[in-house]
Amino acid sequence: MRSAPFRLFELALDELSVGDDGPVSNTSSGARPIEHRTPTEGTIKQLYGTAWRCGEPTCKKPLYRLNGDTGEYILNSRIAHIHARSKGGPRWDPNMSEAANRAASNLIPLCDTHAWEIDQTPEHFTADMLHTWKKEQLAEFQTLQRSWTLTDTEVADVIGASFTDQLKETILSGIYAAAESIRNEERRQRQRLLIADMVYAANSWVDALQIIAISSAGHRWKASDMIEWVNTDSGRAMAQNMEIIKKNARKIRFETRDVDLLAALDVAQTAVSNSAIFEPVWNGSARDAETRMVIYRHLNHVKRVFLDLEEIGIKVLADPPTNGAP
């Protein structure tokens, strides 16, 4: 166990430690840095000296590619951070020291596409995953013994390609993330409305059918009465409600991949299209009390499964809690 004063001394040393080059860190006294310095030239030479191709395990792109016409090697890669260099960047670790942030263990050479991808959709690329990539990349180097020996000019190229636009990219990715979150919010809002309209339509449809079942029994409707009824306002309203249910279900299916919501939608659509509900009404057999009971049970079931759909929709399409971003 180290004494508290010793720990403070260690922290102070950490804060004071300066690398061998690179721009001055914008660590202000006492505050956590918002952007660590770029890796040293030595670290970059080390990284390219221990890797041959992109660190994404299935990607075959070498870190430099050969120009078929000139025979020159062209930089085909960048250095990506496992934990971002700037506050709020992909996989940013607020507790990481600057020394650890710019060390080879936090950096991985990737082809341009993969370097871009892991930072654009960091939710799909966890730090653990990238550490595994890195381990595999190093293991492959040890087997192949192939890597790239960089001159100082080439190191400058790598720095230019990897870090010069980092701030711009951080800003852009922030804008991208904000736009994405607005799109998601709009999508959830749209789906909530589609479900609400659907539930309302289903309830109206059930109510109308219930009334028909009762009147057809009471007045001993014939087929010709039904044909006439279809052309009344309530007949048309019923057809429209069924249309809304079908149309909105189609739209929701197109927009969501949520398994629970899709399952609830299946149940609701199956219930509402069950011919056992309306056929007896149409063919006049709803006159006997037993058949009517079966119809009412079906109708109640329809109402219930649409309420379930609404409940699941509310749960699935709720706005996510705001991220505990620092």
Ligand SMILES: [Zn+2]
């Ligand atoms: Zn790649």
